Amino acid sequence: MRALAVIYAALLYGFIFLPVAVLILFSFQATSFPIPPFTGPSLRWYGAVLADGRLTAGLVNSVFVAIGSSTVSVLLGFLSAWGLARFRLPGEAWMRGLITIPLTVSYLIIGMGLLIMFNAIGLPKSLWAAGIGHVVINLPLCFAIIYSQMGDQQMTIERAARDLGAAEWQVLLLVTAPMLWPALFAAFFLSMTFSWDEFVISWLLTRFDTTLPVEIWNLMRSGLNPKTNAVGALVFGVSIMLAILFELVALRRRPA
């Protein structure tokens, strides 16, 4: 039974890593095309990526859009989760529903809707527009994650803080938020992940300054290029480093 489990898990991990292994392998290709035969290893395409102004600009833009939109999403998600969890508001079921419904809509449709609306009001395509779209897709997620963690046991602590004379905003900032930091962090992390590699909305809503996925798409309009493999592998490498960071942080903060 255990042997079966090991084999199954190995096969599934193999399946998951298959395209990524190919991607990384051909990022080290020595010649001009990321297809067999493998002529590496060579770092030439990593060098080409770092020298490619468009790709590095796209990388920087992606980071800023991801951080910016994730921050806004977590903030709005936190505030609305707190408001809906702590207070009895009329129509709260509808409000919860409204905030989470964007989860059910395809990114393509969200992007198109924003494109049509922005065209109608004359807002030009830009990284800001893409950022707005990213908040739309991440806000429901942040809300859901944070809301699910707002239990009653935290209310007593908040009440105590209020009794001690803290203003509402102080309670939020100095008591509630720190208590909920795992949920906040998870929400931020997940939002970053979704925003970082998001293609369709960025594609529809940006023009020249654009995010990394769109720059990769542009690069691929011209044909096979190991630069895209190198970029994919670089992103993978950075993600591993961030994951290790996350692990260290999570370990450090665990209560003694």
Added chain:
Amino acid sequence: MKNLTRRILLAAGVAAMAAAGGATTAAQAADLSALVWCDHSDPNLLKPFEDANGIKVNVKEFEGTGAGLAIIEQSQPGDWDVMVIDSIDVRRGVDKGLFAALPEDQLPMADIFPEVLMDATTKFDGKRYGITEKFGYNSISYNNTKVDAADMATLATLLGDKYKGRIAIYDYYLPVIGIAAMAIGKKTTELTEADLPAIKDVLLKMKANSKAVTDVVASQTAIATGEVDILVGGGEWVTAGLARENPAMDFTIPKEGGVLWSQSLAMFEASKNKDMALKFIQYVMSPEGQARLATSSCYWGMPASQKAALSDADKKILRFDEQPGFLARAQPYPAPDEALDKKMQDIWTEMLQAQ
């Protein structure tokens, strides 16, 4: 934790920006700014010029004339010195007063293949505003170890059964419709709505014989890995680059003809660096520059100059010596008006949906 993450992100951002901005921080007044297609970013092309003149060529890549013109619109006059532009679109830049007249006496006009001089679209009022630097065809790419070269001499092969399931079609409607038109003996410059039903039949027959309709990357992957042996709408720009490492990658123009694409260099009227800009154009048009441009890493193409200093091996890959025959059979891209363009896209969609 937050501080650590923030600092790391900041450091990464700064590092990335430094790499990206490296070009601009090193810029001096005499540096050249060029709006280019991806084949001009190859250091193999730029470095000899940069070293010889002691300056840097700052390139910004774009795809499609519309995008290029939009970049110019968002820039200040004088931001750009030279531009790569589709030969048939030079007029658009001239109409906007963007381009400067080029001094023909200082350019190797006599070296250029006469059929690609493109005077009709690059010369206005007797002045030349664009000079063709590179050209190629949307025709048929094929694997010469799996496909009989004689079969590639006619488009009729694509409609027959011999290579059924071994064909891929390049996913761009304009040149492929041009090829379909040629298959039934029509000229790409004279297409009307009445021709469309017959063209659609050709497209459907080709689709029935094909494995897939794919973009550039998927097309190259398919033909290079042996998934398909023939690529309709391909040409040297798809497969010549692969040919150096895989000599089976080949292309040709059948007797019915192929669709010709060509790109030109133009100089900006508002450029503050016209002398260096002209030097750059002269370099690209020189035998050395033409050879490097033709074999540039992004995509290969035929150099406009017959004197291009290509190696014999590269000339063979590009079928350099067959060009006069090719050019005689080549026709321009279809240039439909808006109404016809919509109808063309409609039959293309129907072709894609056909089982």
Added chain:
Amino acid sequence: MTAATRSLAPWASVGPALAWTLAFFVLPFIAMAAVSLAPQGDDGLDLDNYRQFFVNAAYWRAMTNSLEVTAMVTVVSILLAYPFAWILAEIVPERWQRLALMLAVLPFWTSYLVRSYSWLLVLAEQGVINAALVDLGLLAEPVQLANTRLATVIGFVHFFVMLLTLTIFANLKQLSPNYRKAAADLGAGPVRTFIHVILPLTLPGIMVGAFLTFVLAIGDYITPQILGGNNELLMPQLIVMQVGRRGDFASASALSLILMAVVTVAYVACARWLKIERA
């Protein structure tokens, strides 16, 4: 703290999120509906774009293609993910579980686009999978995998197995061990316990994952476009085609709203399991 400020606080905190959703989600929908009903600057409502969908066989087929592919992807992903989630939650030692999970998620932090094109290489007739199948004797000769519906399904399943593993894993971890103890006390063997106790209790995890899979897959443009070889068109491809060169936002909007309607039906069907519960 006055009563007045206390009653303002909840609205002040919920307000921004509501406002954002209204402005950047609801309003665009209204804009899309408006555009889809009034094309070409005509006066009055024009249902032509919607009529097109029901009349044009190619459009209708895109919807049935999408539904078939998405259903296949959902079922296959669930079947593959459940055992995997089980192994990660029950068999892998506790302290390695988070690492094991991370390992399963990490590959998806390479670029979606580049990863999809890499699939074309893996699925090629001379690629790894065909080579393995032929070597194992399961195939006499290589078979076309790339540029087919199968490739699209494989590409989707690749991602959604990971997603479903996460949701089912979370559900399994949350289960109190008391259920199993009670079942054992009542004399049920492991198989019966699983079928009658564990499986029903993990249904929420499955349904949430299945719903997300359905929604994300049916609306995805990249995977079918890159892996399907244009041998059939799915709804997102059809929609993008309207926008791409023709700029026909009216038609694209109508198709989008029709797709949304289908997803809403799925949402209503799964609504039971999708309630957001507080701790």
